[in-house]
Amino acid sequence: MTKLKNILDKCLEVLVMVSVAVLVIDVLWQVATRYGSKFSPWIKSFGSEGQFAAFLVKYTEGIQPSHWTDELATFLLIWVALLGSAVALGRGAHLGIDYFVGKLDDKVRIRTELFAFAVVALFSLLVMVFGGIGLVARTFELKQVSVSLNMPMGYVYLAVPISGAFLVLYSLIGFFERVSSAKQGGAA
Amino acid sequence: MSFPIVVLVASFLILLVLNVPVAFCMGVAAMLSILVMGDLPTFMAVAHKIATGIDSFSLLAIPFFIFSGLLMGHGGIARRLIDFANVLVGRFRGGLAFVNILTCMLFGAISGSAAAAVSSVGGFMIPLMNKRGYEKNFNTAVTVTAATTGLLIPPSNVMIVYSLATGGIVSIAAIFMAGVLPGILVGLGLMLVAGIISIKNQYGQGEKATLVQGIKSFFSAVPALLLIAIVLGGILLGIFTATEASAVAVLYAFILAVFCYKEVKFNEIPKILLQCGVTTSVVFLLIGTSMAMSWVLAAENVPQDISAGLLSLTNNKYVLLFMINLILLAVGTFMDMTPAVLIFTPIFLPIVTGIGIHPVHFGIIMIMNLCIGLCTPPVGTCLFLGCGIGETTVTKVIPKILWFFVAMVVSLLICSYLPFLSLWLPDSLGLLK
Numbered sequence: 001m002t003k004l005k006n007i008l009d010k011c012l013e014v015l016v017m018v019s020v021a022v023l024v025i026d027v028l029w030q031v032a033t034r035y036g037s038k039f040s041p042w043i044k045s046f047g048s049e050g051q052f053a054a055f056l057v058k059y060t061e062g063i064q065p066s067h068w069t070d071e072l073a074t075f076l077l078i079w080v081a082l083l084g085s086a087v088a089l090g091r092g093a094h095l096g097i098d099y100f101v102g103k104l105d106d107k108v109r110i111r112t113e114l115f116a117f118a119v120v121a122l123f124s125l126l127v128m129v130f131g132g133i134g135l136v137a138r139t140f141e142l143k144q145v146s147v148s149l150n151m152p153m154g155y156v157y158l159a160v161p162i163s164g165a166f167l168v169l170y171s172l173i174g175f176f177e178r179v180s181s182a183k184q185g186g187a188a
Numbered sequence: 189m190s191f192p193i194v195v196l197v198a199s200f201l202i203l204l205v206l207n208v209p210v211a212f213c214m215g216v217a218a219m220l221s222i223l224v225m226g227d228l229p230t231f232m233a234v235a236h237k238i239a240t241g242i243d244s245f246s247l248l249a250i251p252f253f254i255f256s257g258l259l260m261g262h263g264g265i266a267r268r269l270i271d272f273a274n275v276l277v278g279r280f281r282g283g284l285a286f287v288n289i290l291t292c293m294l295f296g297a298i299s300g301s302a303a304a305a306v307s308s309v310g311g312f313m314i315p316l317m318n319k320r321g322y323e324k325n326f327n328t329a330v331t332v333t334a335a336t337t338g339l340l341i342p343p344s345n346v347m348i349v350y351s352l353a354t355g356g357i358v359s360i361a362a363i364f365m366a367g368v369l370p371g372i373l374v375g376l377g378l379m380l381v382a383g384i385i386s387i388k389n390q391y392g393q394g395e396k397a398t399l400v401q402g403i404k405s406f407f408s409a410v411p412a413l414l415l416i417a418i419v420l421g422g423i424l425l426g427i428f429t430a431t432e433a434s435a436v437a438v439l440y441a442f443i444l445a446v447f448c449y450k451e452v453k454f455n456e457i458p459k460i461l462l463q464c465g466v467t468t469s470v471v472f473l474l475i476g477t478s479m480a481m482s483w484v485l486a487a488e489n490v491p492q493d494i495s496a497g498l499l500s501l502t503n504n505k506y507v508l509l510f511m512i513n514l515i516l517l518a519v520g521t522f523m524d525m526t527p528a529v530l531i532f533t534p535i536f537l538p539i540v541t542g543i544g545i546h547p548v549h550f551g552i553i554m555i556m557n558l559c560i561g562l563c564t565p566p567v568g569t570c571l572f573l574g575c576g577i578g579e580t581t582v583t584k585v586i587p588k589i590l591w592f593f594v595a596m597v598v599s600l601l602i603c604s605y606l607p608f609l610s611l612w613l614p615d616s617l618g619l620l621k
Contacts, residue, residue, distance in 0.1 A: 016465035017458050020251065027248065027435035031428055070245045077251070081242050081476075084469025085211075093466055094209030094473070095524050099566035101207040116208040123216050127238075131231030135239065138232070157239050 005090065005173050012087050012166065019080045023073055030069035037063045068148045075146075075156045082163035089120065089170045110182045114175060121171035128164025135160060193488050196221035196481070210527045211470075215477035221484045234480045241479030242472045245431055246360065247352060250345050251468040252434030256415070256441035257299035258460050262452050263445030265412040266308040269294050272409035275397040277379075282386020283393060284320060286379055288313045288327070289334040293375045296338010298415055300345050302562055302570050305335035310577045320392045326385065328578030329589035332570045333596060334378055336559035339525070340371030340552070343419050343434070345471070346525050350551045352475065353482075353533035358547045360430040361423045362619040366548045366610040370556060370603045377595035385591065411444055424617060471526055478530035485535065495539040505543045509553075509604055512536055516554055520561020524569065528558050545607070548620065552610040556600045563589065563596075 040060040088094055101112050140154040189197075200217035204210065215234065222230045269291045277286035288309065296305040310331035317327040339346050342364035351360045385391075397405075415437055422433045445452040452460070485491065498508060516536075519528050533554065540550045562570040565582055571589075575582055603609050614620050 013462050016469075017461040020255070020461045020465045020468075023248070024252065024255065024435055024438050027252070027432060028439055031432045031436060073248055074243055074245050077248055077472075078239065078242055080251070080465055081469045081472030084465040085473040087462075088466045088470050088473075089209075091466065093470055094211055095470065095527065096207045096209045097204055097522060097567055098207050099522070100205045112206050115206060119203060119208050119216060120212050123212055123219065127215060127219055127231045127234045131229075131233070131235030132239075134229065134232035135235045156243075160235050160239050 001173060001176060005170075008166070008169065009087065009090060012083055016080055016084050016087060019076050019083075023076050023080065026069050026073050026076070030066055030073075033063055033069075034065040036060055037065050039063070071146050071149050071151075075149075075151070078156055079159045082159045083166065086163050086166035086170050089167055089174070092174075110178055113178050117171045117175040117178065121168050121175065124164045124167035124171065128167060129161050132157065132160030132162075132164050189493070190488050192221040192225045192484065193490060195224050196484055200481075210524070211473040211477045214474070214481040214527070214531070218477065218480035218484050221488075222480075225484075225487075234477075237480035237483055238473075238476035241476040244352070246356075246429075247348070247472070247475070249343075249348050249360065249431045249434040250471055251464055252431070252438050253300045253343050253345050253348075254467050255460070255464040256434070256437040257301055257304060258464055259438070259441040259445045259452060260412060260415065261299050261301075261304050261308055262456065262460065263441070263449050264451035265298065265409075265449070266291070266295055266312060268405070268409045268412060268449075270309070270312060271405040275402040275405050279393070279396045280383070281393050282322075282383050282391045284313065284317045284322060285327075285330050285382035285386055285391070288317065288330050289337075289375055289378050289382060292331065292334035293337045293341060293371065294413065296335055297341040297343070297371075298412060299338065300343055302335045302339055302559075303573055305338050306331055306570050306573045307577060309335070310574055314578045322386075322391050323389070323588070324578060325580055325585045325588040326389075328574050328580055328585050329592055330378070330382055331578070332563050332574035332585070333589065333592040334375070335570050335574070336562050336596075337371050337375045337378070339555060339559055340367040340374065342367055343416070343437070344555075346529060346555055346558075347551065348430070349471070349475070349526055349529050350533060350555065353478075353530050354537055354547055354551070355534075357537075358551055359619060359621075362548050362614040363551050364420065364423070364430075365614040365617055365619060366552050367555070368613055369609050370552050370599070373602065373609065374556070374559075374596060374599045377599045378592055381591045381595045411448060415440055415444075474527050474530060478527065481531065482534045491535050491538045494535060495542065498539060503543075505545075506605065508543055509540070509545065512540065513553065513557060513600065513604060516557035517560060520558040521564045522567045523561070524567065525555075525558045525562065528561075529554065546611055546620070548614060549607045549610045553600070553604050556596075556603060560593065560596050560600065563593070 040057045044057060101109055136154045136157050139157055140152060144153040145151060146153060196217045199220050200213050203213040203216060219230060219234050222228055222233055270287060273287040273290040277283060277290055280286060291309050292305045295309050296302060299305060314327045314331060318324050344367060347363045347367060348360055351358050351363055418440060419433045419437050422428050422436065423430055428436065498511065502508060516532065519532060537547060537550065541547060562568055564571065571582060575585055611620065
């Protein structure tokens with residue numbers, strides 16, 4: 001099971017890392033193209049006939065402010081955020097209030113931890129996976145597409161059921177890790 | 189209270205106490221209450237709220253500011269800012285306490301994270317102050333409280349979350365600028381307390397810096413501080429949007445940390461990318477599920493009911509504001525900042541705008557309240573982190589931190605009742621609608 005978790009971790013982690021990097025480049029590209037498109041008129045406004053100016057104008061003339069970058073960015077963000085939340089669950093990074101549980105003795109505390117994982121698994125299964133599939137199906141039916149990339153919104157919302165499945169998987173892994181550690185703790 | 193709301197509040201509180209992650213508490217509470225409302229395809233409705241809740245270009249600023257903050261944090265800016273602050277305020281009695289506070293303000297602003305300020309600045313300053321004869325628990329108390337000022341001084345992620353929670357009524361630029369003076373006010377208040385305690389206890393005098401040292405530390409710290417100028421200047425001059433500014437901040441921080449300061453190696457970048465992704469998704473899942481919960485609250489007229497309840501107690505604006513402050517302080521003691529902002533903004537905003545408080549002003553009040561909560565038990569991220577770094581315990585720090593709380597609460601009251609402190613700067617920059 002730890003092996004499965006490690007492989008899962010690696011795959012999701014790489015996906016998240018690459019997406020964050022693409023996100024940054026995407027938005028920087030948006031800024032660059034918007035100012036790039038103003039660049040050649042600006043050079044021309046000096047009216048210089050020099051070779052260097054001609055060179056600059058030649059290579060910046062065609063630049064148009066990009067319209068698809070903000071759409072791509074929001075789509076990527078949804079995927080990063082949802083897939084990342086599965087990774088975060090695996091690392092125990094989601095914020096909770098451990099004050100009250102910390103006061104309990106070990107045995108009861110482990111039971112509350114098991115309960116918490118069960119709640120997360122159930123929510124992920126019902127809402128993220130089942131609800132998400134419903135959402136995706138409906139957006140495909142309604143043929144909703146994005147404005148500039150013309151991408152069916154179903155593909156964007158697909159992030160919900162897929163990351164839901166990973167959340168279920170991670171919470172089950174967490175659940176059974178607690179079970180086995182409780183057994184070992186009992187033996188020791 | 190309608191039955192769905194009883195279900196929502198009860199399930200939320202029970203799950204919260206049992207240490208279920210807050211994002212899932214909100215999701216499950218929303219799910220159960222929609223289930224008892226009964227006229228909607230429950231699971232799909234919640235999934236829809238989660239997906240559309242995070243589908244926003246302006247939210248992109250959050251991962252980017254997290255990213256640039258991580259780069260700057262790893263990039264050794266804490267030490268440079270400490271040197272710089274030392275030249276400015278290190279010479280007075282209790283100098284190192286002032287250095288600590290000033291560095292926290294600057295570092296917190298740049299990194300956008302109070303926890304990062306505690307660990308980066310505190311990790312260096314607390315041991316140093318211990319060695320120079322300052323009392324350990326005092327040093328921890330200074331660091332913990334000062335670290336929260338960075339959340340008021342822009343750029344600040346919690347302000348972006350607030351802007352989102354208001355439904356875009358408050359622009360990111362406006363709330364950013366509104367935080368500047370209150371942030372400085374809290375910093376000065378903390379310095380005042382630290383100064384008085386230092387004089388009383390005869391804490392050490394920092395050494396005087398020579399002019400050469402001053403110039404050197406200035407030029408070493410300025411590139412880091414320029415980040416704030418680029419972000420705020422870029423937004424204010426209309427060169428780029430807040431989101432684009434945050435992406436430019438990443439580029440700038442990257443160049444600075446990797447090529448200029450040379451403290452971040454290329455092979456560390458993937459780890460930072462991942463950390464950014466994970467922190468981002470923690471915040472975003474909170475945003476998504478809180479949208480579902482807020483939707484239920486609004487559908488069941490909860491803000492109106494609470495508003496009517498509060499107004500039946502009093503209709504004095506100042507008393508109401510005071511009560512809301514008390515509620516937010518109480519919330520802050522046991523809840524982290526982001527979920528608290530997401531849950532309580534939609535509830536309180538209609539009430540406060542009804543009694544004539546500007547939404548931008550209210551954002552500052554709310555964040556100041558929750559900042560105090562970061563330094564208090566039972567749930568105080570900064571306090572517990574600081575105690576770990578200061579190698580001390582909460583019980584020992586509390587007596588020392590009390591006077592700093594007084595400073596924070598007084599600043600909070602000043603900012604609550606003098607709206608121009610928050611509104612003057614954004615107003616004169618033409619950012620208020």
